Amino acid sequence: xxxxxxxxxxxxxxxxxxxxxxxxxxxxxxxxxxxxxxxxxxxxxxxxxxxxxxxxxxxxxxxxxxxxxxxxxxxxxxxxxxxxxxxxxxxxxxxxxxxxxxxxxxxxxxxxxxxxxxxxxxxxxxxxxxxxxxxxxxxxxxxxxxxxxxxxxxxxxxxxxxxxxxxxxxxxxxxxxxxxxxxxxxxxxxxxxxxxxxxxxxxxxxxxxxxxxxxxxxxxxxxxxxxxxxxxxxxxxxxxxxxxxxxxxxxxxxxxxxxxxxxxxxxxxxxxxxxxxxxxxxxxxxxxxxxxxxxxxxxxxxxxxxxxxxxxxxxxxxxxx
Amino acid sequence: xxxxxxxxxxxxxxxxxxxxxxxxxxxxxxxxxxxxxxxxxxxxxxxxxxxxxxxxxxxxxxxxxxxxxxxxxxxxxxxxxxxxxxxxxxxxxxxxxxxxxxxxxxxxxxxxxxxxxxxxxxxxxxxxxxxxxxxxxxxxxxxxxxxxxxxxxxxxxxxxxxxxxxxxxxxxxxxxxxxxxxxxxxxxxxxxxxxxxxxxxxxxxxxxxxxxxxxxxxxxxxxxxxxxxxxxxxxxxxxxxxxxxxxxxxxxxxxxxx
Numbered sequence: 001x002x003x004x005x006x007x008x009x010x011x012x013x014x015x016x017x018x019x020x021x022x023x024x025x026x027x028x029x030x031x032x033x034x035x036x037x038x039x040x041x042x043x044x045x046x047x048x049x050x051x052x053x054x055x056x057x058x059x060x061x062x063x064x065x066x067x068x069x070x071x072x073x074x075x076x077x078x079x080x081x082x083x084x085x086x087x088x089x090x091x092x093x094x095x096x097x098x099x100x101x102x103x104x105x106x107x108x109x110x111x112x113x114x115x116x117x118x119x120x121x122x123x124x125x126x127x128x129x130x131x132x133x134x135x136x137x138x139x140x141x142x143x144x145x146x147x148x149x150x151x152x153x154x155x156x157x158x159x160x161x162x163x164x165x166x167x168x169x170x171x172x173x174x175x176x177x178x179x180x181x182x183x184x185x186x187x188x189x190x191x192x193x194x195x196x197x198x199x200x201x202x203x204x205x206x207x208x209x210x211x212x213x214x215x216x217x218x219x220x221x222x223x224x225x226x227x228x229x230x231x232x233x234x235x236x237x238x239x240x241x242x243x244x245x246x247x248x249x250x251x252x253x254x255x256x257x258x259x260x261x262x263x264x265x266x267x268x269x270x271x272x273x274x275x276x277x278x279x280x281x282x283x284x285x286x287x288x289x290x291x292x293x294x295x296x297x298x299x300x301x302x303x304x305x306x307x308x309x310x311x312x313x314x315x316x317x318x319x320x321x
Numbered sequence: 322x323x324x325x326x327x328x329x330x331x332x333x334x335x336x337x338x339x340x341x342x343x344x345x346x347x348x349x350x351x352x353x354x355x356x357x358x359x360x361x362x363x364x365x366x367x368x369x370x371x372x373x374x375x376x377x378x379x380x381x382x383x384x385x386x387x388x389x390x391x392x393x394x395x396x397x398x399x400x401x402x403x404x405x406x407x408x409x410x411x412x413x414x415x416x417x418x419x420x421x422x423x424x425x426x427x428x429x430x431x432x433x434x435x436x437x438x439x440x441x442x443x444x445x446x447x448x449x450x451x452x453x454x455x456x457x458x459x460x461x462x463x464x465x466x467x468x469x470x471x472x473x474x475x476x477x478x479x480x481x482x483x484x485x486x487x488x489x490x491x492x493x494x495x496x497x498x499x500x501x502x503x504x505x506x507x508x509x510x511x512x513x514x515x516x517x518x519x520x521x522x523x524x525x526x527x528x529x530x531x532x533x534x535x536x537x538x539x540x541x542x543x544x545x546x547x548x549x550x551x552x553x554x555x556x557x558x559x560x561x562x563x564x565x566x567x568x569x570x571x572x573x574x575x576x577x578x579x
Contacts, residue, residue: 011481011485016482070487073461073462074460096447097481097482098463098464098479098480098481098482098487099481101439101447101448101451101463101464101498102451102461102462102463102464104448104451105416105420105447105448105449105450105451105452105455106451106452106454106455106461108417108448108452108540109417109420109452109455109456110455114417114540114541115416115417115448115540115541116541117416117446117447117448118445118446118447130544133445134445134549135443135444135445135546136332136334136339136348136442136443136445137334137335137442137445138549139334139339139548139549140339140341140348140546140547140548140549141546141547141548141549142543142545142546142547143543143544143545143546143547144541144542144543144544145541145542145544146540146541146542147538147539147540147541147542149540158482186459186460186491186492186495187460187461187462187489187490187491187492187495188489188490188491189487189488189489190476190487190488190489190490191487191488192481192485192486192487192488193478193485193486193487193488194484194485194486195484195485195486206578207573207578207579213335231573231579232578232579233578233579239501239502240501242502243501243502244502244505245505249484255482255483256480256481256482256483256484257484258483258484259483262578263576263577263578264572264573264576264578266569266573271335284576285572285576286555287569287572287573288555291336292335292336292337293551294337294338294339294551296549298551298552298553298555299549299550299551299552299553300553300555301552301553301555302555302556303555303556303557303558303568303569303572304552304555304556304557304558305557305558305565305569306557307562307565311562312562312565312566312569314562315562315563315565315566316566316569316570318563318566319566319567319570
């Protein structure tokens, strides 16, 4: 009987969705492997979501200290390293999030345990732990195994697992003191900052005409704006368009941008990186146009058009003029 | 201020049908176009801009064979002062082994800051940079979208989720992984790259580094790769553009938004 650790991710007094997704997957693995599920919570004093965690894990290890209120890789990895060597869990799960990407690789080096990042599944085959990852921007899947070790670190892709699968538990709370020799950090949190807002709020749109890298040139955006106006939709986009400063950030759909829930999401030249797809889970109908018939967006689209977006845009505009 | 940038040359897979190779552990890459990894391109631009005022050097490092020197020449054309290629020979690499090799090379250099892209667009791991920082025992931060250099460190902005950023302060020496969009990378012409190729590229071999068998043992092993399903059961609209346009309009009308 072993133990699975889920490192609790929280922000501004709220549990993050990835935590519930990890608890669901960990619960499933615990049943398969007869392991127990331990949530590891590092946070400020009096976190408001402890009860919620207790219902979803066999045990919640709590370390409260004001220096742990906001994520800090230097301190979190130091505490986790001690805890991992003391308890030797079979699996340690973290989110493949901004914070997880800062923590997990450092923790792997510190513990000497192997790590696999951005996993969309974890499985046990012939008694060995394996993970499924997506590579080449989602165009290929890869099954990965680990060098033999006492335990393994994995970071889980946000959205790869549902949030409502976390099991019913009435776990115990184990409060551990924060070691007095907690190291000084070399990276000090200052504050959170919201990104700029603009004249449109795409989260309220019923119909989004959304563009991606396939738009090719900045000059081509005018044509899509024209089409959106004719059809009565609002324009949104994926990350590459904002990276190039072709549209302001408040048009961006995805994990680092906005989560949208239109009745219709019309995706033009968007390849469908997971960070983008995570932002359209609430869309009613997704129509995707991409000349690359292997574009990952087609795996989530309700209607698939494998053609040149400009040909389709021209034909659509003719219908409206 | 001395800055090191770690860069990688990666195959471009957009609009390409990937074919799995005989080993079933990778794809055929012979006919794929290669380019500098997108995040690394932003990182080089950032490095060159950051050293402008205080002065100092930018050193670009890549791990690869002679073909990979192309990305180093690109970095030199951007304004990097030095370039180092580390030749791994036939070693099997994963994030851990790459980070071990890079940190061993960097250890002997004089630096305040190390930059690299958030992740490589081929294997999408996003781990090498932060592992290098941990091997070197220096401060680190992932997914950085702004850097303002202060006396002994920098004020940085870290991109979180849902349009939220974190402002933080980090002490030098530090490693930052750079998110795309942090700046507008300059355009360099083929001529510019050719000119830069006159500068010498330092070459190191992994076997000459002080690394043990353990250091060079991958922590993860790719067992097999496979192609995902092309659609998730969505309906494929067919016909010429005008027939497709008609179908699209019908679908959208049905949903009541036009």
